[in-house]
Amino acid sequence: MAAGESPSSELQARAIATLWRSLARRRLTTLWWLARLAGPLVEQLSRRERRVTRTNLMTVYPSCNDAQRRQLARQSLTHSTATMLELGFAWRGDLKRVEASILEVHGRELLDKARDEGRGVIVLAPHFGNWEVLNFWLSGHFPFTAMYEPPKLAPLEPIIRQGRERRGARLVPTTPRGVAALLKALKRAEAVGILPDQEPDWGRGVFAPFYNRLAYTATLLPKLVARTQARVVTGVALRLPGKGFAVHFLAADPRVYATDEVTSATGVNASVEAVIALDPAQYQWEYKRYRKTPQEAEDHPDFKHFRLYR
Template identity: 80%
Template structure:
């Protein structure tokens, strides 16, 4: 007897893969026009995305007027829609077309100088602009390793892996084995990518301010820095609507190098804030960055320091 949920997931995965392949053939200008149509639909139909974005923006930009925040919310949902529509382009589009879409690169010297000095580079890549285009560029220009968690629709895993690895990136699991692979890559003076704005599991982070409010933040970074003396930069692919992308690498806040985990985490969040300032509408505000709270942490047996394996 056929497993109905499994069959349903397979059908969903095939539909998504077909959509990505179709969108991969479209021009970026066409995808941007589609995003401008889809964004308002998301705002109107998806209460979750609309409300989480509204709450986050009210928290972060309390000094702005309600009208300004509402405008930013609309722009943010359009950019988030564009990112989803561009996945097929980033993973499946001809490599020369993706490369040609990267119209500007700022701050590359930060990576070159670190590697020339025999140091690895940790790239903090927040959910800003199109992070898959950033991965494409990094893996095409540097030996690059990044952590990877398979999608919920497991049938999509081979397609996503091929897309992310096609320029030479090495994907490693979000486990102790993956952490060990990052350490080895950094000791070889290579580049590694870390998502600095995902909420980690309890026991794997500390609370640090993010736009003035406590956010549970991963503590992997200070361990990697302490063991490798790597340099840290933030990296994003800022969307140039309908035209392409501008890659930006910025020096991380100096606190990221502190051995104290809370201080380092504060530096990570400050680094992300500085990147968001490039174009606030291009940050993924519909993510529940504050969903874990200090009050919730009190008394938890697993609320402890992260151990690097």
């Protein structure tokens, strides 16, 4: 046990790792069946996830009625449950089985074209479908580097790292050192992955519209593009319930290439909206995407350093 770790955290990590090993051997049909059973329980018992999901859906789909939003919330929580159940499959499942589960790949030519031109590729990978399967595919077909934040349960870190790196992906920290590693990879005409829908710390983002409501959005992308002339795509692994996955790469909204950070962030959010349209139920709506607000920014002592959407 490492210094600072409690016996309870070690036990939790062992239990989770054992569960992942067990789930890694299950068929996707079984995992989807379990998700459909557990999804309604998650909706009933996880008050926070239920409340945040429904609140977000009211914001982004105001024209839907309550029954439609409740149904979409239930479907979304079922898909999120499926993603959690599939972690063992993606990280510890037999390599040939996981590869065979990827039944379709759309838009690969966008990555190949960029590399043929000697450019790196930035893959915007939102919390949609199974992003671990997307990482699996990318790291098996391209030199791939992705930013990584260690889990809160520290004993799980080596297990997660091994799962994500087992096909050659390189994980780098969410620090200036990690950003430097991304830049080097892009200059080598490789692929890198960043999360476009995770709320950054104050000072590392701008407010830009996401479904017509301002969301605090990271500004890492325009910095990477400006220094490398990389191409930008959005990538997801769409779940085909009980069957497998379809990997989709879509050209990013052209505004992502703007040097103005607010314009670029607006393009990033529009790119995320475009992939959500593939199947809104597969987006992780339980994430508090609108947690930070412009009013909070104005009240912040470093407000002069923030930029708002206008």
